[in-house]
Amino acid sequence: xxxxxxxxxxxxxxxxxxxxxxxxxxxxxxxxxxxxxxxxxxxxxxxxxxxxxxxxxxxxxxxxxxxxxxxxxxxxxxxxxxxxxxxxxxxxxxxxxxxxxxxxxxxxxxxxxxxxxxxxxxxxxxxxxxxxxxxxxxxxxxxxxxxxxxxxxxxxxxxxxxxxxxxxxxxxxxxxxxxxxxxxxxxxxxxxxxxxxxxxxxxxxxxxxxxxxxxxxxxxxxxxxxxxxxxxxxxxxxxxxxxxxxxxxxxxxxxxxxxxxxxxxxxxxxxxxxxxxxxxxxxxxxxxxxxxxxxxxxxxxxxxxxxxxxxxxxxxxxxxxxxxxxxxxx
Ligand code: BTN
Numbered sequence: 411x412x413x414x415x416x417x418x419x420x421x422x423x424x425x426x427x428x429x430x431x432x433x434x435x436x437x438x439x440x441x442x443x444x445x446x447x448x449x450x451x452x453x454x455x456x457x458x459x460x461x462x463x464x465x466x467x468x469x470x471x472x473x474x475x476x477x478x479x480x481x482x483x484x485x486x487x488x489x490x491x492x493x494x495x496x497x498x499x500x501x502x503x504x505x506x507x508x509x510x511x512x513x514x515x516x517x518x519x520x521x522x523x524x525x526x527x528x529x530x531x532x533x534x535x536x537x538x539x540x541x542x543x544x545x546x547x548x549x550x551x552x553x554x555x556x557x558x559x560x561x562x563x564x565x566x567x568x569x570x571x572x573x574x575x576x577x578x579x580x581x582x583x584x585x586x587x588x589x590x591x592x593x594x595x596x597x598x599x600x601x602x603x604x605x606x607x608x609x610x611x612x613x614x615x616x617x618x619x620x621x622x623x624x625x626x627x628x629x630x631x632x633x634x635x636x637x638x639x640x641x642x643x644x645x646x647x648x649x650x651x652x653x654x655x656x657x658x659x660x661x662x663x664x665x666x667x668x669x670x671x672x673x674x675x676x677x678x679x680x681x682x683x684x685x686x687x688x689x690x691x692x693x694x695x696x697x698x699x700x701x702x703x704x705x706x707x708x709x710x711x712x713x714x715x716x717x718x719x720x721x722x723x724x725x726x727x728x729x730x731x732x733x734x735x736x737x738x739x740x
Pocket of ligand 1 (some may be wrong): 535539544556598626
């Protein structure tokens, strides 16, 4: 209940450019002015710059370039989300300031039967998971979430969800942040050859149909991963401004929804290829089964990468880490 009221207070403060009176809020929310005052005091403690004056309350959304970027459960209440009119399955968010990994929480929710569009978001992760056996360092400022999808797809088509997500994310970064984002097979998103986001999927199937596909995405937004990982970059580092993570998430969900609604007419694979940083490049793919080197020439209808060796022979690679191969290779 407190979450819901604070979410509605935030929505009211954002709707209004100026000050909102305590009287108006109390009428809109059906609670006393004292109660509003208490909720606002709690929200200020949590870091929301809400100014209180004789005429009411005002949220300081920040100067351009220094926009407010706070993630909290109140940002994701049902009414707050509804007021933003994001198309899609009716996202229901579970927000955690800190968690081990959003993947595990999402797995538990999915096993309990949560609907398509359930989102688990974390401000920080203690044990963020990367692909393979790697960890994903998840410090404050990044955007970390797992989206539970229940697509009506056979297991063989699972890559469509991942391709849809990587295309949606690359397009979000291009359209809304002016970044030349590209996709490295299978689903890393890069800008200027450096990794800005990564994704992985936990998939459960029954009789070859997907039961759920939990899509975990980590985006470097206002964190600075470059200190630890020189091959990484972040949205704020590249744009020179602090970027509200919630806005980025909403733009991504809109783009993703767009792709999920499109018929299967080849446009997704075409978009993926046009954004690909891998096709046409010399690559070395390392997987538990061994190593494949050659030139990446295509992806097929299952999402496998087609690698052409020096002898002209072609191999389909289903899984692995893709490394750029500089020089003539073996
Ligand atoms: C990769 O190795 O590139 C994939 C990284 C995926 C990281 C995200 S962050 C949110 C979700 N929770 C996790 O523990 N991992 C994924």
